[in-house]
Amino acid sequence: MSGFSDYQDDMTTNRTLDERTIEALLAGRALYDREDLTPLASLMMELRAVGDGIPPEPNAALAGVLAHGLPADPTTADDDLPVPAGGQIVRPAKQASGLPTWKRVRTMISGFVSAFAAKVAALGVVAKASLAVTATAAVAAGAVAADVPQTVSNSLGGGAHVPASIEAGDAGLEASADASADADADADVSDIEVPEASDVVEGADEQVDTLEGTIMNSPAGGPASDAVGQAGKAIGDVEEQVPDDVTDAVDDARGQVPDDVTDGVDDVRGQVPVPAEVDGAAERVQKRIPSQVSDTAGGLLP
């Protein structure tokens, strides 16, 4: 039987390199207890010597700095782009900050339609009826505006169709106005067609997508882009051209609805379970509304 140290020479001496040993090797410190690392330590010493010695000859530019300091204008040093004296410097055309006009208008249109649909989804019966009157008047006024291009007019007409279909599915303004204090009893949850409202919201969403896709795919500066630019102006004009008497009439009608009816509707609305798809659709649409458009729409809607 062999003893523990009989074959010591056959045992490996390749011990691992711990962090302390590594740092000693790299720093060139002596390793008294690691004779196996002597060749490696010698190699590190030689490697350290690579960074010693005399410095190489500086090139002309550096020699100038070493002799006289930095040039007066270091920005015109040889590794920068030289500016020719008296040379004509051609710069790119000035760019206006922010998005181009056609894109701003496009965003405004899609945002406006989205805001409209979202607001409609959140409205009550009476408010929807009022909205129908406002939207019809707005579209009528828009049709009067001569400078609205046909394609945009069609798109806006499609957007304006949304509240019209809601009007058909809900109680009308007249019915609401005639409602008496017993509206609570008349208001039947089953009469409020929530799934239909959901369909409307999703339909509006698709229309916005279609409109956006059409505009996105049109080349900048092309006819569609011009049309969008004109549409932006037209929207502003339409807002201004809604006759005061129409707005006043809506306000009057709204004012004639007894408070108890409004309260009753609110109560009923609170009892209606909102399907998840309506919530989801409304949320999706709401996320796409820029704050300015949302504010504008908020001013137009009850």
Added chain:
Amino acid sequence: MDPTVVDQLVTAAQADAAWAFERLYRHFAPGVYGYLRTQGAEDPEDLTSEVFYGAFRRIRSFTGNGQAFRSWLFTIAHHRLIDDRRRRGRAVLTAPLDHGADTCVGGDVEDDALASLGSVQAVRLLDGLSPDQREVLALRVIADLTVEQTARVLGKQPGAVKALQRRGLAALRKKLEREGVTL
């Protein structure tokens, strides 16, 4: 050189003192040149000049002491090296290095020749490592940077630098044992 002297030299160079530039160059240039040599720069002499010229031009924007200046200088050298590799259209060193005799100190010719031989041998052994391992060892040994400074120069984590230096040393150790190289 005393670290405080280096601090003063950096301050003087920031005040555009030509003598400070000259002394800083004499102190740091051999290390920068050696680092560039081990990394396979095509023209390490010219590249060294470019590194210092760029550093001196921007020295007014530098903040820190002499040790920070060393780290900053090698960061510039590292970037110049990358530019040099891109310029040559290859990312890593592929040709064998030919370094040596022109860098040695004056004096006894025989001693110089032997010293040169050792350095050449060391550089040749370093060539067998991966580019990352070679760069880490060069910055730790030739540039005399700490793990943290090396990590900052290379844009790596200190842990990664430690792993690279450990693997690099292990590879060199194996190579020395296998080839029986005597330095």
